[in-house]
Amino acid sequence: MMCTPPPPAVTPATAALLVVLVGMPGSGKSTFVKQLLASTEDDSAWSRVSQDVLGKRQRCVRAAEEALCAGQHVIIDRCNFDEEQRAHWLRLQPPPARSLAIFLDVPTQVAYERVLARPAHEGGVDSESMEPAKLREIVQRMRRNLRPPRVEEGFSHVIRCITDEERQAAMTRAVELGALVNEERRAG
Numbered sequence: 689m690m691c692t693p694p695p696p697a698v699t700p701a702t703a704a705l706l707v708v709l710v711g712m713p714g715s716g717k718s719t720f721v722k723q724l725l726a727s728t729e730d731d732s733a734w735s736r737v738s739q740d741v742l743g744k745r746q747r748c749v750r751a752a753e754e755a756l757c758a759g760q761h762v763i764i765d766r767c768n769f770d771e772e773q774r775a776h777w778l779r780l781q782p783p784p785a786r787s788l789a790i791f792l793d794v795p796t797q798v799a800y801e802r803v804l805a806r807p808a809h810e811g812g813v814d815s816e817s818m819e820p821a822k823l824r825e826i827v828q829r830m831r832r833n834l835r836p837p838r839v840e841e842g843f844s845h846v847i848r849c850i851t852d853e854e855r856q857a858a859m860t861r862a863v864e865l866g867a868l869v870n871e872e873r874r875a876g
Contacts, residue, residue: 703873705761705866706752706784708777710768710837711792712830714799714806716855720792721765724859733866738765745776753780759873761866770835778842785869786844789837790858793850800827 707724709717718738725731735755737748745766752762762784768774778787794802803823837846845865849855 703785703869704756704759705862705869706756706777706780706787707761707763707862708768708774708787708789708837708843709763709765709792710774710789710834711794712767712769712796712799712827712834714802714827715792715794716802717765717767717792720790720855720859721763724763724862727859728863728866733761733870735760735762736765737762740765749776749780752777753782756780756782756784761869763862767830767834768837769830769833771838771841774837774841785872786865787842788845788847788862788865789841789843790862791836791846791848792855793836793848796827796831799831800824803827 709720711717718740721736721738725734725736728734735751735758737752737755739745739748742748742751748764748766752764755762762780764777766773768777768789774789800823803826804820808817836848837843839846845861847854847858847861849858
């Protein structure tokens with residue numbers, strides 16, 4: 689995906705923030721996005737990219753690149769359970785000005801109880817779509833495969849959230865980084 693006209697690199701006109709959420713089903717990723725968008729002055733400056741909505745990762749990559757080309761900040765609402773899964777976002781074109789991984793680290797039982805309690809979810813991992821045993825198996829498998837993100841993968845920043853206060857602080861940091869990128873874009 690290339691912007692029209694194609695930029696040689698990140699330019700002030702396209703500079704944006706990439707936020708990659710990491711967590712198993714029930715960790716609160718979609719809720720985090722909704723709260724983040726509600727807390728921004730201009731939620732149109734952000735683009736939520738969700739595989740639950742778009743279906744395939746390649747569609748998500750395309751949507752993220754289109755948003756970056758438009759100068760929107762992008763938040764990836766997907767499990768992104770290991771380095772290989774997250775690497776797709778770090779190769780986006782145009783590359784984001786900054787990238788932030790937010791790891792929503794919840795106990796397996798809490799995640800299971802959340803997916804069991806939700807009546808419907810756009811990804812279908814919910815009590816209306818699946819039996820409790822299948823939900824438990826999915827959550828447990830994702831926990832086994834989950835690898836925390838690291839700066840060494842290529843992220844500018846990584847934040848691990850266990851408590852509600854840490855999630856709120858991560859949200860605040862994402863909004864602050866988005867505002868900083870906007871300022872850099874204007875000054876550019």
